[in-house]
Amino acid sequence: MTDKRYIEIVTNPGTVKLEDIPVLEYTDFVTFLDLVMGEEGTHCVAYFVLPQPGYYRFICCMAADENHALLVFSHIQHIDPALSLPSITAKHFQFHVFEREMHENFGIDFAGHPWLKPVRYPFDRADQSQVMNNYPFYSIDGEQLHEVGVGPVHAGIIEPGHFRFICHGEQVLHLEIQLGYQHRAIERLFVERSGILQQSVLAESIAGDTVIGHALAYAAAIESLAGITVSKNLSVERIIALELERIAVHIGDTAALCTDIAYQFGQVVNEALRTIIINTTQLWCGNRFGKGLIRPGGSNYPLKPLVIGEVLKNLKEVEERYLQVTARIFSLPSVLGRFEGTGKVTTMQASLIGAVGMAAKSSGMYRDIRWSHPFSAYGDLLYEPVMLHKGDVWSRAMLRKKEVEKSMAVIRELLKEITNYELRITNDEIVSPNYDLQLAPSSMVVSLVEGWRGEICHVAITDDEGRIVLYKAKDPSLHNWMALALAVRNQEISDFPLCNKSFNLSYCGNDL
Amino acid sequence: MAMIFEEINILRRHGKQFVPDLRSAVLPGIFRGRPVISGDITQAEAETVALLCPVGAIAVNSGKNRSDQAVCSLDLGKCVFCRECEFSLPGKIQFTNDHKIASNVRERLIVSSGLEQPVSVDPLLVRREIRSLFKHALKLRQVSAGGDNAAEMELNACGNVNFDMGRYGIEFVASPRHADGLVITGPITQNMAEALQICYNAVPSPKMIILCGSDAISGGIFSQSSALNREFLRRISVDLYIPGNPPHPLTVINGILDLL
Ligand code: SF4
Numbered sequence: 001m002t003d004k005r006y007i008e009i010v011t012n013p014g015t016v017k018l019e020d021i022p023v024l025e026y027t028d029f030v031t032f033l034d035l036v037m038g039e040e041g042t043h044c045v046a047y048f049v050l051p052q053p054g055y056y057r058f059i060c061c062m063a064a065d066e067n068h069a070l071l072v073f074s075h076i077q078h079i080d081p082a083l084s085l086p087s088i089t090a091k092h093f094q095f096h097v098f099e100r101e102m103h104e105n106f107g108i109d110f111a112g113h114p115w116l117k118p119v120r121y122p123f124d125r126a127d128q129s130q131v132m133n134n135y136p137f138y139s140i141d142g143e144q145l146h147e148v149g150v151g152p153v154h155a156g157i158i159e160p161g162h163f164r165f166i167c168h169g170e171q172v173l174h175l176e177i178q179l180g181y182q183h184r185a186i187e188r189l190f191v192e193r194s195g196i197l198q199q200s201v202l203a204e205s206i207a208g209d210t211v212i213g214h215a216l217a218y219a220a221a222i223e224s225l226a227g228i229t230v231s232k233n234l235s236v237e238r239i240i241a242l243e244l245e246r247i248a249v250h251i252g253d254t255a256a257l258c259t260d261i262a263y264q265f266g267q268v269v270n271e272a273l274r275t276i277i278i279n280t281t282q283l284w285c286g287n288r289f290g291k292g293l294i295r296p297g298g299s300n301y302p303l304k305p306l307v308i309g310e311v312l313k314n315l316k317e318v319e320e321r322y323l324q325v326t327a328r329i330f331s332l333p334s335v336l337g338r339f340e341g342t343g344k345v346t347t348m349q350a351s352l353i354g355a356v357g358m359a360a361k362s363s364g365m366y367r368d369i370r371w372s373h374p375f376s377a378y379g380d381l382l383y384e385p386v387m388l389h390k391g392d393v394w395s396r397a398m399l400r401k402k403e404v405e406k407s408m409a410v411i412r413e414l415l416k417e418i419t420n421y422e423l424r425i426t427n428d429e430i431v432s433p434n435y436d437l438q439l440a441p442s443s444m445v446v447s448l449v450e451g452w453r454g455e456i457c458h459v460a461i462t463d464d465e466g467r468i469v470l471y472k473a474k475d476p477s478l479h480n481w482m483a484l485a486l487a488v489r490n491q492e493i494s495d496f497p498l499c500n501k502s503f504n505l506s507y508c509g510n511d512l
Numbered sequence: 513m514a515m516i517f518e519e520i521n522i523l524r525r526h527g528k529q530f531v532p533d534l535r536s537a538v539l540p541g542i543f544r545g546r547p548v549i550s551g552d553i554t555q556a557e558a559e560t561v562a563l564l565c566p567v568g569a570i571a572v573n574s575g576k577n578r579s580d581q582a583v584c585s586l587d588l589g590k591c592v593f594c595r596e597c598e599f600s601l602p603g604k605i606q607f608t609n610d611h612k613i614a615s616n617v618r619e620r621l622i623v624s625s626g627l628e629q630p631v632s633v634d635p636l637l638v639r640r641e642i643r644s645l646f647k648h649a650l651k652l653r654q655v656s657a658g659g660d661n662a663a664e665m666e667l668n669a670c671g672n673v674n675f676d677m678g679r680y681g682i683e684f685v686a687s688p689r690h691a692d693g694l695v696i697t698g699p700i701t702q703n704m705a706e707a708l709q710i711c712y713n714a715v716p717s718p719k720m721i722i723l724c725g726s727d728a729i730s731g732g733i734f735s736q737s738s739a740l741n742r743e744f745l746r747r748i749s750v751d752l753y754i755p756g757n758p759p760h761p762l763t764v765i766n767g768i769l770d771l772l
Binding site: 123124132155156157159160180181182183184188189192193195198202206207208209211268272282283286291292300320321324328432506507508 | 515518519521525526540542543544566567592594654656657660662663664666668669684687688699701703706707711732733734736737738757758
């Protein structure tokens with residue numbers, strides 16, 4: 001490598017020694033970042049502070065999608081309560097949430113940041129005078145404007161968050177989203193609870209609708225730090241579980257989108273189909289959400305012929321019926337009238353905010369970790385992402401339908417590769433989870449997974465004895481909440497529930 | 513016209529989805545429900561799994577007056593149903609598919625070794641107004657206070673076409689003002705503590721409280737977190753504990769029906 005300004009990670013997950021991550025002067029750091037951001041498809045997957053005795057180390061991980069690599073580089077600043085750095089957000093808006101997080105956690109100022117507001121009110125935040133009740137909402141003065149506050153407790157059975165609208169009549173001029181109600185100190189618990197079993201259960205609880213996605217990101221990270229690889233069969237099984245999770249949520253969301261436009265027929269038919277899928281996961285591992293299924297080093301639930309048979313049978317049944325009902329949904333004028341053109345996010349906006357996953361793919365961005373940084377069994381699959389261009393509710397609904405079809409095809413493809421179960425037992429191929437793994441010292445691992453919402457990123461850093469001293473868990477929602485705020489601008493406030501559901505973002509995934 | 517036939521076709525394949533008898537419905541054997549701990553588990557074995565358990569749900573009764581006590585016990589209010597204790601001691605600990613594990617008495621969630629006994633509601637301890645007022649119609653408001661959205665989705669599923677809890681007159685409502693009680697999910701975070709209290713105050717009396725999921729009952733995997741504030745639970749009395757990670761809709765519905 002001739003350019004000494006960064007270290008490249010070409011595997012996913014990938015582990016590097018902390019000492020191998022270049023340290024730049026802040027001005028060089030920013031110059032290099034400008035250069036990297038000029039490349040098509042490059043985006044920031046993690047930018048965080050590693051506190052060290054006397055100084056902060058700021059580590060930045062950029063995904064270069066076209067090159068299928070990660071670029072990692074850092075800068076160092078002495079700990080000083082008056083520490084202020086020129087904000088990167090001012091130039092590259094997608095950094096807004098990373099700088100806000102560092103500001104909230106450590107009190108670091110970012111000069112020129114347009115929106116240095118709380119992200120989640122962590123219990124150990126630098127400024128304890130910031131509390132849930134005094135969030136600095138944006139406001140506009142005007143005799144014809146009014147504000148609408150919704151939440152934290154909402155009408156349905158969903159998680160808490162506060163939405164503050166500034167409206168002109170029925171029209172939304174601005175939406176600000178205040179989160180943090182769900183903060184459980186997950187990242188801190190990963191450090192405090194050092195057992196791998198405890199951490200696996202924690203990873204499954206980051207977002208209970210993305211159990212497989214987060215558990216897989218964690219397991220892969222730990223395996224990479226421990227320097228072990230798992231069998232081909234196990235990688236295949238993990239991806240089958242991940243795609244079953246995607247199918248279940250996407251179908252459930254299709255139902256929920258119908259609910260929000262009072263199309264009960266579409267709702268009940270899809271709800272029943274989702275039930276078939278999550279019951280298949282339960283048949284596999286005893287839990288409808290797949291809790292307990294993904295563990296580092298092995299599995300407690302190797303895929304048996306009986307379950308494979310059920311998966312194939314149920315996929316066939318659900319696919320036929322889902323295609324039938326979605327053909328109906330997407331041809332009804334009353335449905336299209338609500339979906340089309342509602343809640344638009346342009347490609348430009350999506351790219352500016354660093355949107356990931358569904359929010360990116362439905363707004364014309366080619367962004368999918370399964371393609372850009374293939375993990376687990378995706379290494380051999382050459383996955384082509386689904387992409388739509390209009391960025392409206394229709395696109396986000398249609399994306400789900402298309403992804404369901406693709407995931408079903410992926411599962412069928414992968415199931416062909418699961419070799420004979422009896423043979424695997426005799427060959428001792430079925431391995432139990434390993435909770436005694438020794439992790440590489442003074443290292444950093446980055447693990448990316450494309451969950452059903454989008455890019456999940458877990459980063460773990462170990463000390464010189466191989467203990468985890470820092471854990472960063474990023475749910476795609478961290479980026480995508482801003483997409484929802486943009487989508488409802490100039491929309492009728494009555495379309496908010498529909499827009500919200502079309503993104504279906506995670507509160508606890510943001511709040512951690 | 514063609515459109516109508518399309519819908520009829522879809523409905524024909526949809527068929528009847530509801531579980532006809534929720535009281536006697538059986539889940540596949542691999543479902544993780546009520547555990548059974550065999551009477552011949554040794555103290556050493558119990559100590560191993562107590563150490564292994566990620567949430568400290570297994571307690572070992574050591575020492576002198578052991579003769580009249582079980583060797584160990586497993587607290588379903590703490591358990592996250594990872595089943596690792598069973599994998600570690602197959603034959604000694606076994607999770608059965610018995611999904612009826614809710615109770616109004618916290619202690620009844622504790623399963624002792626050598627004692628095979630269903631988890632049940634103690635009818636004598638159910639507050640009188642619950643049965644007299646809510647038996648035929650119960651409206652509930654749900655509050656997620658740090659819940660991970662799994663229990664929330666299962667509560668939604670209670671009302672879907674498969675489980676259709678509405679058939680018993682039990683429903684979730686949008687406003688606490690319309691509710692007869694709260695169903696709480698999640699370990700109760702500091703940041704949600706005030707909103708939970710306000711929501712509770714807004715429910716007209718008499719009102720009932722249901723804790724849904726191991727996080728809500730004990731904090732679960734988050735019990736040691738510095739970001740929780742569970743003081744609310746000291747101020748109120750709980751009417752029903754529904755263990756699970758997350759609780760299955762059948763556990764929720766049967767638990768509530770047993771209470772009423
Ligand atoms: S199943 Fe429950 S009791 Fe057993 S180890 Fe897991 S959490 Fe502990």
